[in-house]
Amino acid sequence: MNTVRVAAAMLIRGGKVFAAQRGCGAFKGLWEFPGGKIEEGEIPSAALARELKEELGITVSTNGEEFSVEYDYPDFHLAMHCFPVYLHGEIPVISEHSDFRWLGADELESVSWLPADYTLLPRLKELLRK
Numbered sequence: 001m002n003t004v005r006v007a008a009a010m011l012i013r014g015g016k017v018f019a020a021q022r023g024c025g026a027f028k029g030l031w032e033f034p035g036g037k038i039e040e041g042e043i044p045s046a047a048l049a050r051e052l053k054e055e056l057g058i059t060v061s062t063n064g065e066e067f068s069v070e071y072d073y074p075d076f077h078l079a080m081h082c083f084p085v086y087l088h089g090e091i092p093v094i095s096e097h098s099d100f101r102w103l104g105a106d107e108l109e110s111v112s113w114l115p116a117d118y119t120l121l122p123r124l125k126e127l128l129r130k
Contacts (some may be wrong), residue, residue, distance in 0.1 A: 003077045007048035008035030009060065010120070013087040015128055016102040019111055023098035031111040033082060033120070034097070044081035052085075056092035060085045067123055071116035078116050084127055105129050 010033055011018035019031045036051035038044055045062045052060050062083040069080040094100050101111065105128040108121050 001072070001077045002075075003079055005038040005044075005079045006035055006081070007038055007044040007051065008033040008080055008082045008117070009048055009052060009085045010082060010124055010127065011060075011085050011087055011092065012127065013102070016104050017108070017124060017128060018087075018092055019101050019103050019113075020094060020097040021099040021111075022114075023096065027114055029098075029112070030114045031101075032114045032117050034092070035082075038081075045083065048081075048083055048085075052092075055096050056094065058087070058090040058092050060087075060090075067120060069116050069119055071119065073115070080116055082120055 018034065020034045021031050022028050034052060034055055035048055036055065038047040048062065049060055052058050062085060065084050067082045069078070069082060071078045092100070103110065105125045108125060
């Protein structure tokens with residue numbers, strides 16, 4: 001099975017996380033943490049910075065905290081590196097997604113997440129309640 005390596009961000013601001021709705025592809029309509037594929041020779045944090053600049057127009061850096069997810073979809077294996085990123089001033093602007101929401105800990109299950117992203121919700125709830 002083909003492995004797809006991605007980097008994603010839990011963008012946190014004011015006790016809420018940024019959720020983005022996929023606008024196209026096999027998972028259209030489902031919600032995800034923004035990010036994208038890691039290119040050959042690229043480290044996950046650099047891929048994340050590149051993808052968020054391209055997709056949301058924001059510049060981010062990570063604090064070293066990372067959650068890894070391995071998930072088997074029917075057609076591929078996903079290896080996801082997910083980073084909590086705390087936003088203070090920058091505001092994401094969607095260009096590749098159809099919608100977005102800022103969700104608090106008690107609202108996380110109000111949207112239909114991609115299966116791999118769904119596995120991160122317990123950890124995310126802890127982060128949002130700190």
